[in-house]
Amino acid sequence: MMGKMYGVAASALALLATIGPLSVESFAFTRNSISPLDTTTTSNRLSTTTSTLSMVLDEQMENRLSGIRRSFMTLTERLGDPDVLADSNLLMSIMKDRSKSEGIVTNFDEYMGHKEELEGATELFQEAGDDPEMREMARSEMKELEQKMADLEANLKVLMLPKDPNDDRNVMIEIRAGTGGSEANIFAGDLLDVYRKYITSLGWKVSIIDSSAGDDGGFKNVVLDVKGDMVYSRFKWEAGVHRVQRVPATETQGRVHTSTATVAVMPECDELDIKVDPQDITMSTMRSGGAGGQNVNKVETAVDLLHKPTGIRIKCTQERSQLKNKDLAMKMLMAKLYEIEVVQREADEREKRGAQIGTGGRSEKIRTYNWKDSRCSDHRLGQNFPLAQFLSADIGPIQDAMIARDQEESLRLMTEEQMK
């Protein structure tokens, strides 16, 4: 009649309906013994399933949440401190920390509010005795509250999931043509167009830091700098190998070719994230050899940077100021080194946890775009999207699907771990 119901109160209700009034205290179940119940059964199955959503947060969880709430209140108090108000950096960092817990605290407060109300309603139900009207009122109130608590708990679980520390960072994106010669270059250019549209539609800022154009169009490689809100959290799902199947513009006989382009997404980083030893770098400029200083007035400001341990080579030519080119080259180097670390760490994590999906390493084939069938297939999701949707840069839904999958999987893993 009302679908699945979970947990203590459900079983209590079911039993009460058939057996009679019983005190709630005899039904103090812990998380592990809760399972989704069919309202038609009157026995409690103590089996565990992979999609448990207990209605009662266990004591441990409640304690954790109370702790978070206490810290939140402390931070809130500090915002009223005149010393804090005087120091804008400190003020901002406190506000940022506080806002991270705000969602959790709001949900938790609501949950606890409902919990009290539920206790009240349960009492009413018991006291109602044989009055069917009173019993019905109390019961419907209890049901309502339980549903609300279940929803809040689901929210809380997601909010409490370990977050990717890089999620709120800006990124550098490198699109590199793979196999397929000119067509791969053109495809890299097509991806750039899509991403630019997407970035603009979100009100983010993009600038090209480096590019190497293809002879027949497109790019051999292009590096973008993207700034906005929670950029990495969305763009990380674009990292990997993208494959295109279509008749190239340069093709004279109408044959379909398959080409690839690789997208690398590098969260922005600073010296705290990645240390680069100046000894490991050779930076050469146009002036490194020969006369310089006041004797000449040349405007060639190109900078060539080589990171010896990894062999990463970066050339930066685009700014009028040589120092700006140097800074950009260093920024790119640090981003690349950091990304290598991030990808490695994630791969290790995934292996440890046996997780299925994750943000693609550079060699993971993530999507195929087929022109003939007008489809964009995401291999991680096992889902197809209309090609037109991708080309018009409506890629939000694809990323949403990836985020949902990721959350599902994290929830599953988290629950499994707690079952142990």
Added chain:
Amino acid sequence: YTSTSTSSANTDQTKDVVGVPEAELSACHLLAHVLQLPPSNGFSLLLELLHHPSSSHPLHDLPADARLTADQARHFQELCTRRASTLEPLQYLVQSWDFYNLENIKLRAPILCPRPETEELVDWVVQDLRRELGRYGGEEQPPLRLLDVGCGSGVIGLSLAKEFPHAEIVGIDSSEIAVELSTENAQLVLNTEHESATPRYQALHVPASHYTNVDANTHVQLPTDAPQERYRFGFHHVIANPPYIPPSDMKSLSPDVLHHEDHNALCGGVSADGLDIVREIVARLPEWTASEPQADADADTGDGIAADIY
């Protein structure tokens, strides 16, 4: 852009014949200026286009076959001619350039065009000052008075002023044009600040040798109540990119430098080693960095000099 890249290619060919240095770059900078592309990197977009005529345009949604207007074409032609015929420096043709943390600094003949090496000099000074000031943590920053000797367009002093918002900068130069130009640039760079009665940047028309409170005749410090104006020193650091080229090397400078930039900003004086100006600066250092007027030339603690000398 087909027409524009063709026109720049044509200009390139002409330039190569005459032997213009950095012909392609020159054409790109001049064309970017005429088309009013973003100053910092507009030229590199054109350079890409020149090398890869069929590439997609990375950022500017200008149509691929945009044509120059008649005015633009004329302007471009004029600039290219000036560049090709007399090797007029690009910075003078475009009338502005970038330096360190400054964008679109005004430049005009004959004031020396800032060099990349000077950016490095400023960076060293910035790192040093950051270390020094870092010791004070988040408390009130101590006062910081800096002297830019031979300030020219003002780039050294102004990039430091921008980097250290509480610093006071004085720039001195023997060229009146330099004093004017650096003052204009100061207004551009610092005009967003709430200026109190005394501006943070001040340019004075006085050569290093005369920037002193020591009476030239009596060789004694002017008394504090002297009728003549006395300078206020007390600088924590003195920074300079002084002229240092030996006179014998002057004639071998490349024509764009020799025929357009101020020789006084290049040649270090009559002595063979080209270090006359440097010597003048060093001689005045104790007076400039003393915290109180001193009759004798004791160097006080807190003086520092970074000079761009090769």
